[in-house]
Amino acid sequence: MANQPKRLSGLLDFMSVEQLDRDLYRGQSRDLKTGQVYGGQVLGQAIKAALQTVDPERHIRSAHAYFLLKGDVGAPIIYEVDRSLDGGSVSSRRVVAVQHGKQILHLSASFHKEEKGLDYKPEADIPVDVLEAALSQDLPSVLHFQAQYLDVYYLSDGETTHPGAMQLWIKTKEKMPDDREAHNSVLAYISDMGLLHSTLVPHGLHNKGTPGNRGVIMASIDHAIWFHRPFRADEWFFYDCHVISTGGGRGLAQGRLYTRDGTLFASTCQEGLLRIPRQK
Numbered sequence: 001m002a003n004q005p006k007r008l009s010g011l012l013d014f015m016s017v018e019q020l021d022r023d024l025y026r027g028q029s030r031d032l033k034t035g036q037v038y039g040g041q042v043l044g045q046a047i048k049a050a051l052q053t054v055d056p057e058r059h060i061r062s063a064h065a066y067f068l069l070k071g072d073v074g075a076p077i078i079y080e081v082d083r084s085l086d087g088g089s090v091s092s093r094r095v096v097a098v099q100h101g102k103q104i105l106h107l108s109a110s111f112h113k114e115e116k117g118l119d120y121k122p123e124a125d126i127p128v129d130v131l132e133a134a135l136s137q138d139l140p141s142v143l144h145f146q147a148q149y150l151d152v153y154y155l156s157d158g159e160t161t162h163p164g165a166m167q168l169w170i171k172t173k174e175k176m177p178d179d180r181e182a183h184n185s186v187l188a189y190i191s192d193m194g195l196l197h198s199t200l201v202p203h204g205l206h207n208k209g210t211p212g213n214r215g216v217i218m219a220s221i222d223h224a225i226w227f228h229r230p231f232r233a234d235e236w237f238f239y240d241c242h243v244i245s246t247g248g249g250r251g252l253a254q255g256r257l258y259t260r261d262g263t264l265f266a267s268t269c270q271e272g273l274l275r276i277p278r279q280k
Contacts, residue, residue: 024078047185081093218251
């Protein structure tokens with residue numbers, strides 16, 4: 001226990017859910033000055049609620065969520081968990097997030113008891129030099145809507161490892177406990193950052209102040225995460241997001257997350273509304 005921090009981080013406190021009854025939980029909302037509940041909050045809290053109903057030896061394998069309505073930052077969210085399956089090595093849960101009597105999110109999550117098996121770890125050439133240069137100049141952003149909880153450095157267009165990517169280095173501000181599921185729930189929270197925004201890159205609308213950027217409407221429709229390996233959210237990791245397709249008022253993007261040594265530990269995919277202002 002000597003390696004454990006004396007208190008939970010502010011982000012972990014934010015992500016916690018209170019048990020109201022069997023399979024019924026409540027999470028508190030927080031205003032991040034975006035006008036609505038941040039999608040990563042609902043996703044992370046829903047996963048946290050599901051985790052409360054699963055054997056601790058079973059770790060989250062994947063999560064698939066549909067965002068139905070935007071959340072009210074001034075009200076708590078109720079999470080109803082359905083214990084769909086507890087098999088020999090896999091558990092499945094469905095979670096419905098409710099606010100003001102309306103469903104705002106559906107989540108399906110799968111949990112797996114760790115087993116030995118074939119192991120292939122694709123590794124990538126991660127731009128650690130860009131992170132080190134940014135840290136030497138104290139450049140990680142403090143002026144972003146997650147600055148209370150996260151240290152973030154967004155790579156400029158000239159620093160990304162391939163054209164058309166939205167890439168960032170990121171970690172929690174505070175030390176986290178040695179609890180695998182705590183790091184996974186924080187990953188769910190973080191995974192909503194940058195992913196949908198990458199759909200603007202091929203259109204040259206991803207940088208603030210770009211003509212046409214102002215007024216662009218983006219809203220997550222569905223979101224998926226695959227948790228491949230343990231990682232630490234309080235150590236710098238690399239999030240590589242890139243667009244797959246845009247059209248019909250929607251955009252689809254994929255993301256890969258790597259540890260600092262280049263090991264892939266999670267994958268994401270997200271589709272959302274992508275609407276540009278009408279020309280007058």
